[in-house]
Amino acid sequence: MHPVLRDAWTTVVPDRQDRHGPLPPLMVALTVVTGLVDAFSYLVLGHVFVANMTGNVVFSGFALAGAAGFSLAASLAALLSFVAGALLGGRIAHRARAHRGWVLHLALLVETTLVVAAYAVAEAAGDPYGDVVRYVLIVLLGIGMGVQNAAARALAVPDLTTTVLTLTLTGMASDSRAAGGGGGRTGRRALSALAMFGGALAGAAVVLHVSAALPLLLAGVLLAGATAASYVLTRSDAGWTEPV
Incomplete structure (x- = not known):
């Protein structure tokens, strides 16, 4: 098997001895969730954005400059909600840090x-959403993605941050054999990018052709499955459960 494909495969089906x-x-699944939600x-x-805070910082600048179609209030609401979620996620991580499954x-x-x-709010309100519903959705999703990002940071699985691809793509290029590097984890990094791309593609497709709220339902289903799987992991005492 080609090294890149083998790397991707072992990310999806990791070896039992993997650190x-x-x-x-599970982190790949959460990356798909990011694409759907954004x-x-x-x-x-x-x-x-409710997951990509770099974009919201840039959008805030656009809005202040008077560019059409950008809302400073919406960008700030997303930023503050995400930070609140990251704070909550950080508290969770510090309280349960002895076991990564928890x-x-x-x-x-x-x-x-x-x-x-x-999803329940979006489905009940119906598209197009008024300002109140819009900000409720931004806050709920921003907090949720902040929690996810804080947990991913605490778990520290290399190249699977679930929300940020800039460093992942940089590492894939700068560590490649073409750049004089060893080409390590190229498959995992490419898989991470494809997972977010796939989530964004699916989310956009259902928004445009099926239902505006459907990406949230799909994300909820993925998250419910990941939550159930993670509960099983809390019973493990293997070496991977120890903090990095």
């Missing part, structure tokens, strides 16, 4: 609840 145990495939927020809630499970319980609640 990160069964965490990598597709919804950008296409339905206006030019705002860190993931508790974070997913919170995130799943918030995303499912956002």
Whole structure:
């Protein structure tokens, strides 16, 4: 098997002796969730992200400069909600830091609840959403993605941050054999990018052709599955459960 494909395969089906145990495939699933949720927020809630905070900082600058289609209030709401979620996720991570399975499970319980609640609000309100519903959705999803990002940071699975691809793509290029590097983890990095791309593609497709709220339902289903899987992981005492 080609090294890149083998690297991708071992990310989805990790070896039992892997330092990160069964965490990598769950992080890939959360990366898909990011694509779904950001597709919804950008296409339905206006030019705002709930997971990509770099974009919101840039959008805030656009709005202040008077560019059409950008809302400073929406960008700031997303930023503040994400920070609040990251604070909550950090508290979860620090309280459960002795067992990485518990860190993931508790974070997913919170995130799943918030995303499912956002779906319920979106479905009940019906598209197009008024300003109040729009900001409720931004806050719910921003907090949820902040929790996810904080948990991913605490788990520290290499190249699977679930929300940020800039460093992942940089590493894939700068560590490649073409750049004089060893080409390590290229498959994992490419898989991470494809997971977010796939989530964004699916999210955009259902928003444009099926239902505005459907990406949130899909994200909720993925998160529910990941939450159930992570509960099983809390019973493990293998080496991967120890903090990095």
